[in-house]
Amino acid sequence: xxxxxxxxxxxxxxxxxxxxxxxxxxxxxxxxxxxxxxxxxxxxxxxxxxxxxxxxxxxxxxxxxxxxxxxxxxxxxxxxxxxxxxxxxxxxxxxxxxxxxxxxxxxxxxxxxxxxxxxxxxxxxxxxxxxxxxxxxxxxxxxxxxxxxxxxxxxxxxxxxxxxxxxxxxxxxxxxxxxxxxxxxxxxxxxxxxxxxxxxxxxxxxxxxxxxxxxxxxxxxxxxxxxxxxxxxxxxxxxxxxxxxxxxxxxxxxxxxxxxxxxxxxxxxxxxxxxxxxxxx
Numbered sequence: 001x002x003x004x005x006x007x008x009x010x011x012x013x014x015x016x017x018x019x020x021x022x023x024x025x026x027x028x029x030x031x032x033x034x035x036x037x038x039x040x041x042x043x044x045x046x047x048x049x050x051x052x053x054x055x056x057x058x059x060x061x062x063x064x065x066x067x068x069x070x071x072x073x074x075x076x077x078x079x080x081x082x083x084x085x086x087x088x089x090x091x092x093x094x095x096x097x098x099x100x101x102x103x104x105x106x107x108x109x110x111x112x113x114x115x116x117x118x119x120x121x122x123x124x125x126x127x128x129x130x131x132x133x134x135x136x137x138x139x140x141x142x143x144x145x146x147x148x149x150x151x152x153x154x155x156x157x158x159x160x161x162x163x164x165x166x167x168x169x170x171x172x173x174x175x176x177x178x179x180x181x182x183x184x185x186x187x188x189x190x191x192x193x194x195x196x197x198x199x200x201x202x203x204x205x206x207x208x209x210x211x212x213x214x215x216x217x218x219x220x221x222x223x224x225x226x227x228x229x230x231x232x233x234x235x236x237x238x239x240x241x242x243x244x245x246x247x248x249x250x251x252x253x254x255x256x257x258x259x260x261x262x263x264x265x266x267x268x269x270x271x272x273x274x275x276x277x278x279x280x281x
Contacts (some may be wrong), residue, residue, distance in 0.1 A: 047084050048097055054080050055101040062121035071122055078130060078146060085134045085144035108167035108178055109247070112136050113198075115147065115164055125188035130159045135140070135200060143203060150198075150207045160184045162194050168245055172278060175201035177211075179275075181243050190263070191234060191265070192225035193241040195252065212273065213281035224255050227263040242268055250275040 054077040061073035072137040084090060094105065095116070103118045113135045120128040131147035148161055164182035178198040186192050197211045197220075210218040224241045228234055243254045251274050273280035 027067070047087075048093075048095065051077070051081060051084060052097055052101075055098055055103065059101050059121050065122045074120060074122065074130070078132065079169055081132055082144045082146065085116070085132065086142055088140075090144075091134065091136045091142055106164055106167060106250065108169055110169040112169070112176075113167060113178060115167065119163075125185070126160050127163075127185040129163050129184065131161065131164065133198070133205070135205075137200075137203075141203075143205070145205060147198075147207075150205060152208050160186055160192075162192075166245065168247055170197075170250075172277060175199055177278075180243060181247055183241070186225060189228045190225055191228060191238050191241065192223065193238065193254075194224075195222040195243045195254070197243075202259075211279050213279055214271075214273070218279075221263045222252070222254050224257050225264050226257065226266050241243065252280055 019226065054073075058073045058077045060271070064070060091114075091213035096104070097183065098116075101118065103116060106115045106117065108114070113133065116132040118130055120130055132144060133147050134142065134144045136142050162184035164180045166181045168179040170177040170179055176199070177201075180196045180198060181193070182195075183191065183193045195212075196207050197209060199206045199209045208220050210220050212219045212222055222243055223242065226237060226241060228237055241255055243252065245252045251272050253270050253272045256269045256271055258265045258267055
């Protein structure tokens, strides 16, 4: 009996020792996991801090641009911002600290796509707007890219780029189609409005699909511009130029323009297209 008691005590001690060792290992794993989680969370502010510095340099480079025409500071910021926006946690981050540099965000009506935008510090009377698209698909995969990089026509090089004010999901399948409406300025005397469609098909992004059928012509965008006359209110002219989408009946209305020797002139009439069978017609 005494031998059995000793054996039982030894076994209990052994089990206790193993349990204690296992407990320490588990605690170590928890601590390591906590450290990794902490590092992951901390990585976001670090990147935002870096973005702030790059944004500040971009804005400050406007002065030197007038002397040497160097746009490198903005391109560095764009490249860095795109990489940050691809991170898994990036879609839940608002980047409000960038607002001090007039970098704003516009979200599509389905909440799956965002555009970060700002007026380039190198703009003059002709506006050049930078638009960075961030998209989260059904598998929670995040893509980010420059909207301006989607222009394929070489004639668009050096042309103005718009401020977008609305993004609508057109509920197409299997590809995703978004309608963008916006406005811009060709020069100090020629405001314009524009509408693009962005088609996302198997992670391929395109704004070059001809989805607007006007008469016999099929176009990749709707565009309306008019010369600002002397003493004419610019905001009122833009209101007349507005391209409006009605999500309920899937119609888009736009102003009719006559091209004359003296420039573009509004007729006062508006045309309407309806989105059906994957195209506005």
